[in-house]
Amino acid sequence: KAGVTQTPRYLIKTRGQQVTLSCSPISGHRSVSWYQQTPGQGLQFLFEYFSETQRNKGNFPGRFSGRQFSNSRSEMNVSTLELGDSALYLCASSLGGASSYEQYFGPGTRLTVT
């Protein structure tokens, strides 16, 4: 079974631009979660989507948004990029049931904002 895939793997943007990251979950997984990982803050939860609806949300500004499509694929968008948005963005998928806590991560997208 193929794992979680994320595209692109690397991205360089300038301040003020916007960016869209893509995630394809493991086949059959209906939940997709997004995380930001930085050396200083560690892994921070952004949001989770299940059946095309945002089910959980972390403490990030409204510049960070996401969506999920009917095939469970998900995209994350960051608008008006800031230098502090430079990070590894990780997507994780799970079955999504009430007790399915196990998440399977993709390799991440390394975003650099200059």
Place this chain on the structure above:
Amino acid sequence: TQLLEQSPQFLSIQEGENLTVYCNSSSVFSSLQWYRQEPGEGPVLLVTVVTGGEVKKLKRLTFQFGDARKDSSLHITAAQPGDTGLYLCAGARHGNKLVFGAGTILRVKS
């Protein structure tokens, strides 16, 4: 403040030594997971513990969930260079939302 405190933050040991990584919280979790992450890759799930007092073994790795489901430990016996990586614990609360510890960077020297 971190909801999950991991210690130590960094560990550098020789091949063959034993080590323990701790994950502590004042909160109760429905379950707790341990992940290992290598540079440039996403975290890989090692184990999930659900029941208070539960002990799980994965080859040379032993995971324990505290009786009160507030803490966990990961013990590695006879560490090998291939064990090098970032070890993360994550607690599940409020459904599928995971809270991660800051991680323990392990370096095993040959």
